[in-house]
Amino acid sequence: MKRVVITLLVIIFCCSYCNSYSQLYFTKNGRISFFSKTSLEDISASNNQVLSVINMQTGAIQFSLLNNAFYFPKAKMQDDFNDNYIESNKYPKSTFTGTITDIGTINLNNDGNYQVHINGDLTIHGITKNITAPGTINIKSGNISAAASFKVLLTDYNIKVPTIVTNKIAKEIEVTVSCNYEKK
Numbered sequence: 304m305k306r307v308v309i310t311l312l313v314i315i316f317c318c319s320y321c322n323s324y325s326q327l328y329f330t331k332n333g334r335i336s337f338f339s340k341t342s343l344e345d346i347s348a349s350n351n352q353v354l355s356v357i358n359m360q361t362g363a364i365q366f367s368l369l370n371n372a373f374y375f376p377k378a379k380m381q382d383d384f385n386d387n388y389i390e391s392n393k394y395p396k397s398t399f400t401g402t403i404t405d406i407g408t409i410n411l412n413n414d415g416n417y418q419v420h421i422n423g424d425l426t427i428h429g430i431t432k433n434i435t436a437p438g439t440i441n442i443k444s445g446n447i448s449a450a451a452s453f454k455v456l457l458t459d460y461n462i463k464v465p466t467i468v469t470n471k472i473a474k475e476i477e478v479t480v481s482c483n484y485e486k487k
Contacts, residue, residue: 348381427460
């Protein structure tokens with residue numbers, strides 16, 4: 304009898320673990336871009352090598368990217384970004400770990416756009432700050448894509464802008480996230 308109870312507990316544990324695991328979706332080529340607009344010059348860059356995992360059961364979501372994988376239209380901007388601003392050698396990665404707070408509103412069986420809220424910790428330049436942002440989860444034929452947009456203040460992450468180029472770089476940067484997920 305004891306053996307039957309233990310076997311049943313193991314089966315229940317495995318089924319609940321597998322059910323949770325089956326709700327995991329991932330991407331190795333998510334996209335994060337940013338844009339800075341000033342009267343003198345617009346600066347934009349994108350990174351298409353973003354790793355992300357989302358648990359559609361719990362709402363847990365994570366992102367990780369290499370800072371030196373951002374591509375700029377001008378090589379000089381890319382060099383300045385990596386060497387002087389984000390300091391990619393010292394801070395090689397940026398990450399986000401958070402939760403889709405209203406994951407229960409998403410029905411994986413119904414196609415559509417679901418407006419959600421994301422809350423979590425964003426780490427850039429070695430500094431972690433809690434952020435909240437609106438986002439959209441799109442379900443189409445069982446495929447999941449996610450998008451969000453939010454603003455980042457350079458001073459929040461101790462990113463210093465030399466006085467000589469202060470007018471060329473906005474103090475607030477618009478960040479856009481876009482990912483197409485596959486079932487893990």
